[in-house]
């Protein structure tokens with residue numbers, strides 16, 4: 001064993017698989033504040049209690065150190081962009097996503113797996129964090145699977161399990177943004193997204209990350225964007241978002257401006273529909289997750 005320091009603690013704490021929540025409150029002027037937290041824990045059924053740990057370095061720390069009420073939204077699969085926003089975006093975090101309020105005006109994130117409205121039960125000084133215990137006064141629950149977090153990365157257990165069903169042919173693809181463009185493969189009968197057929201039982205993300213690296217593309221994978229079954233061919237499709245650093249393109253890929261996507265011909269209508277949605281959502285950077293088949297499905301969170 002070693003004496004703990006910040007680096008070893010971060011690494012060891014990061015081995016604990018968690019979900020992701022957004023913790024919200026109203027500041028002294030009544031303005032919504034919020035941050036991403038994986039320090040959430042269930043505490044007690046009777047009375048109903050939960051806990052979360054706001055760090056002292058949060059710009060909203062004073063609010064969480066003094067507020068009488070707060071709320072916790074457990075993020076669902078596909079809500080990675082919301083987590084990233086509440087972990088780092090410096091502008092108006094609440095202008096980017098749909099939300100409602102609890103009976104006390106405290107924001108709750110739409111499309112979350114579960115939402116809790118809390119009064120403050122107790123505060124415990126805890127080093128560079130505060131242990132905030134909430135007395136749950138109202139909650140909402142859904143069957144949406146929660147977003148996972150492990151070792152600094154997101155995972156979507158429900159989707160990845162589904163996509164790795166060995167009885168299916170799995171087609172995994174990626175919408176790679178590079179500046180104002182996305183990267184497409186020109187094919188004889190139209191454009192297609194970079195994709196691969198997943199035959200092994202290896203992870204979806206790892207397979208896609210390896211494929212992009214093999215093509216010589218320095219890209220960061222983001223949220224799961226579309227998961228659907230092709231009802232005619234019986235194939236299963238999963239597409240993720242990714243961002244590529246500026247730089248030369250590997251052969252076989254073309255950078256096409258997002259604004260031009262509507263004018264292109266694609267090899268299959270599902271890709272055309274998915275990229276039409278992408279172009280629309282890229283305007284507000286408010287990306288949803290499509291779950292369904294080639295005929296019908298839903299976007300999560302539902303668009304207003």
Ligand SMILES: Cc1cc2nc3c(=O)[nH]c(=O)nc-3n(C[C@H](O)[C@H](O)[C@H](O)COP(=O)(O)O)c2cc1C
Nearest residue numbers: 035036037038039053054055058059060086087088
């Ligand atoms: C997955 C994840 C979990 C996090 N968990 C916590 C947490 O439990 N407590 C905390 O204080 N910060 C946590 N953070 C960091 C805060 O979200 C981040 O520092 C905060 O949003 C910065 O807000 P500010 O710009 O208002 O200071 C987490 C970040 C991520 C990405």
